[in-house]
Amino acid sequence: MSGYFDNAATTVPSQAALQTYREVALSFPANPSSSHSEGRKAARLLQDLRQQTAALLKVDAASITFTAGATEANGIILSSLLWKQRADHVLFSGIEHSSILQWNRLLTQAGWDVSTIDAPGALIEASGVEGALNERTRLAAIMLVNNTMGTIQPIKEIVQAVRRFERRSETQPIHIHCDATQALGKIDFDLQALGVDSASFSAHKFHGPRGVGILYNTRANIEALSRGGGQERGLRGGTENLPAIAAMVTALTEAMEGLETHRAHVSSLNDLLRERLKELPILTPREQASPYILTISMPPLPSQVAERMLSDAGFCVSSGSACSHNARQKSAAAHNAMRLEPRLAESSIRISLCPDTTIESAEALAEAILAIYRNHR
């Protein structure tokens, strides 16, 4: 798949991850909740995997919940608000993934006050967050790496601003949730140093399998979204997806071990593309952005037309977020929050890289983009 440049949507699973999946599926077939010897064996593996995950994230194992992915992890955190005795106020950045923003409707219906704040240039400002807080704010959801632009948000400053507000107004602690799906295994960060209360991750974004992810949470009073057998300390009912969790840990180990090497390679690809495509509007800023995502614009071609033309030329890129395909308004809302010029937003194309992307394929992609762009300018 040399023409695949849609790694922010999903990555190809690594060989080692697939091998782990197969081995665990065959060698640990029992349900970790079963009391027989095979069940206990599976439960021990699950415990090991939780320890390993915690070690890789440099957090306490008790804060790790395995989920079906980041969407579910976000859902667990946000649905917990519905259990509160009083509907108060929550704050979302306007550039959050739809798995956060879509909760706006339900929360509003339940009487919550939901504010979304703009993020000019796809960067959330700490002062903007601070200004939007009030004494009733219970939660703020701020992503780490934006999925459409690749921008890295100043989480640490934002957390400091929120804590400052808490002290000043003597309110109860505000839960800070961070969707770090596009960050894990790609950029270096430390959850505890960032000071967020919870974070979400998906394995398939770092070459693990689909349908598995992680919720990091340090707060009490979080309620399960799916109920049942009390798995994951009651936070996520349903038989644990042991082979997928194991495969995820393998993929995460690979990603963390190779982080610097991969980043250097991907950064050089990013530089190459920026250089080759310099006659186009490049929307992702050079500073404060993940090298894995490069969003450009191909005016006057609508994103979807450019995507189709590139697809016919053998390249997979994304027009907006693949998660909100068929729902153009949603990506338009995120583009508005970024205060992007509509002409550029409507023609935006996201190129997302991975460690396996070769220089040759990046060069070929640049050629194809230039040919289409020049033909329509």
Next chain:
Amino acid sequence: MKNGQLYLIKVGEIALKGLNRDFFEKRLKGNIKAKLRPYQSYINTQKGRLFLEVEEACPPAVVEKALSTSFGVVGFSKCLKVEKTDEAIREAARLLMQEEPFNSGEGTFKADSRRADKSFHLTSYQLDCLLAEEVHRIHPALTVDVHHPQMTIFCEIRDKAYLYSSPKSGLGGLPVSTAGRGMLLLSGGIDSPVAGYQMAQRGLRMECIYFHAYPYTSDEALEKVITLASLIAPYLQGTRLHVVPFTEAQLHIKAQARPEETTLMFRAAMMQVSNMLAEKSEALALVTGEALSQVASQTVEGLAFSDSFSDLLVLRPLVGLDKGQIIETARRIGTYETSILPYEDCCTIFSPKHPVTRPHKAETREHYEALEMHPFLVEAVANTKTYDFTPLGVLLET
């Protein structure tokens, strides 16, 4: 036909036709039978009624779909045919009581008898009383209301006795293929499927034309038009969809035409292609979903300009309708939900920011002639792909 299902069909406007009545009736029978194939059916005519017999194996839903989508049918009902004896009539009435709408056992009803055979020993009134007695025996809670009954049991005495209850409504209009042949310009929007429906209602047989500008318009947009064609096909008594590859023609126009005139140039080119396809299909009219002043190109001047490129009559059944009325019909015929799917049928790069709304016909025609479109259009027609839909709207494999 042994053990067949029997339906009584009421025809409307056809019954008023004079010497041509046979022609209209024959066509309607043919249309219904075509929809029911491969199931065998037989239709006979009796004084303003058609009696349809279909083989038992045919699912009632298929018969209902066939009858409720065929223009010329005003109403229809499943019907029982029995000997002209009191006991047989009572027995049939009892059977009808087990089915909708009588099976609820509640509400008001009326008995409505009619004697084509005046030799029958009971008068219509006496027959009504007999039926009402039988209704009451089964459902004592039902009360008679002869003015505004919620349900009616009908009995017609002809060669046999025919009994049926509240008929379902049909579409009315005239059977498709009684008014010649036309080409419907189908865009993927809300209007053109409705335009096709309206003209089918007056008996026009139609094939559809769609202009596809891949990759500027998506394959999803084409899929959507294929779905729309299959949705209107039952009303059209089956149809063909001609998909014209239009990218090269559009690119040429975009490169050569005055930007503010591009839409008009597209229209002119589409008219010419449609005329070429119509000639192949021996069609005598084009049908479009245009409504006056709906968009920049649908002004009187704009329509007159595009008309001037058609040798054929251009029918615009929606020209004087309000959007709300069009949407209402689109919902009723089931095309609305598909029409509003968000796949653009024209890429924004081909849409001028400031289109000419009141073209000067002669002058704009000269501009079009200068584009020398002919070779592009011939090429487009040569590469047109055709999809066929059965009278019930099933897309045939090519």
